[in-house]
Amino acid sequence: MKKYLVIGNPIEHSLSPLIHNFWMKKYCLVDSVYEKRKVEEKELKNIIKEIREDEIFGVNVTVPFKKLIIPYLDELDFSAKETQSVNTLFKIKNKIIGHNTDSAGFGDTIKKLYFHTNNSSKLPLEDKLIFIIGAGGVTASIIHALKLQGANKITLSNRTKEKSHELKKLFPKIEVLDWGKRPTICDVIINTTSIGLNKNEEINIDFSDYNKNSHKKTLFYDLIYNPKETNFLKKAKLRGNKTMNGKMMFLNQAKYAFNIWTNIMPKIDDDIKKLLD
Numbered sequence: 001m002k003k004y005l006v007i008g009n010p011i012e013h014s015l016s017p018l019i020h021n022f023w024m025k026k027y028c029l030v031d032s033v034y035e036k037r038k039v040e041e042k043e044l045k046n047i048i049k050e051i052r053e054d055e056i057f058g059v060n061v062t063v064p065f066k067k068l069i070i071p072y073l074d075e076l077d078f079s080a081k082e083t084q085s086v087n088t089l090f091k092i093k094n095k096i097i098g099h100n101t102d103s104a105g106f107g108d109t110i111k112k113l114y115f116h117t118n119n120s121s122k123l124p125l126e127d128k129l130i131f132i133i134g135a136g137g138v139t140a141s142i143i144h145a146l147k148l149q150g151a152n153k154i155t156l157s158n159r160t161k162e163k164s165h166e167l168k169k170l171f172p173k174i175e176v177l178d179w180g181k182r183p184t185i186c187d188v189i190i191n192t193t194s195i196g197l198n199k200n201e202e203i204n205i206d207f208s209d210y211n212k213n214s215h216k217k218t219l220f221y222d223l224i225y226n227p228k229e230t231n232f233l234k235k236a237k238l239r240g241n242k243t244m245n246g247k248m249m250f251l252n253q254a255k256y257a258f259n260i261w262t263n264i265m266p267k268i269d270d271d272i273k274k275l276l277d
């Protein structure tokens with residue numbers, strides 16, 4: 001049996017087993033099974049040992065271990081190095097490699113929305129004004145993906161300002177604002193905080209002036225996909241702005257992890273989208 005795991009703490013909410021077991025069945029990987037395991041930080045070295053000894057074949061890493069796992073690994077891929085964040089582990093030629101598929105998962109989604117059909121020399125997000133809310137575990141992956149798509153005007157605000165400055169060390173060109181402040185105009189506004197996971201929670205930043213016709217094209221993007229529509233997205237929709245939740249990013253990061261482990265690139269079709277609903 002080839003065993004795969006998602007590790008984190010908490011982990012009960014994780015939908016990764018649902019997705020990966022569906023694909024394993026679909027692509028006839030009959031000897032494979034994907035489980036979730038709640039671990040403490042001191043158990044990370046045991047996970048690595050299990051991978052080295054082929055007891056575990058592939059691992060997804062989630063909050064709060066995406067950075068903490070790094071010292072135990074032999075190598076990092078390009079995105080993991082740039083973001084100092086790892087969400088996928090795989091052993092190849094006796095080396096345990098840390099991959100970051102969150103970045104490509106988000107990049108896939110956002111580039112489709114801004115793909116230039118008329119001017120192919122321009123990257124999708126060149127000249128777009130982007131505002132990121134939050135500086136948690138996933139935010140570096142988002143900034144990395146945005147940069148790869150040409151974004152060069154990124155502003156960020158997080159409640160704990162030190163964490164914004166930690167990110168600025170990785171990405172010196174981002175501009176940091178105090179919590180509650182925002183740029184006057186933005187093309188894309190991305191919530192990377194956990195505000196909205198509970199239905200009543202709301203981000204304390206006022207976007208009510210985004211009701212004008214000139215703002216209809218502004219995209220409000222929430223990485224949260226459960227609930228499907230946070231208050232951040234509900235209000236944006238009511239104002240007539242474009243909205244997107246984190247479902248496609250979640251499916252895309254899972255797709256790339258599955259591909260690293262199996263060499264199969266699963267299709268993001270209606271079946272898998274419905275399963276997540």
Ligand code: ATR
Nearest residue numbers: 064134135136137138158159160163192193194195
């Ligand atoms: P971590 O910071 O441990 O990586 P996370 O879930 O990845 O955890 O990130 C949580 C994000 O949501 C952070 O940006 C956090 O802000 P702080 O850095 O100030 O903690 C943000 N967040 C969560 N609850 C919040 C709240 N009530 N108000 C403002 N920001 C909040």
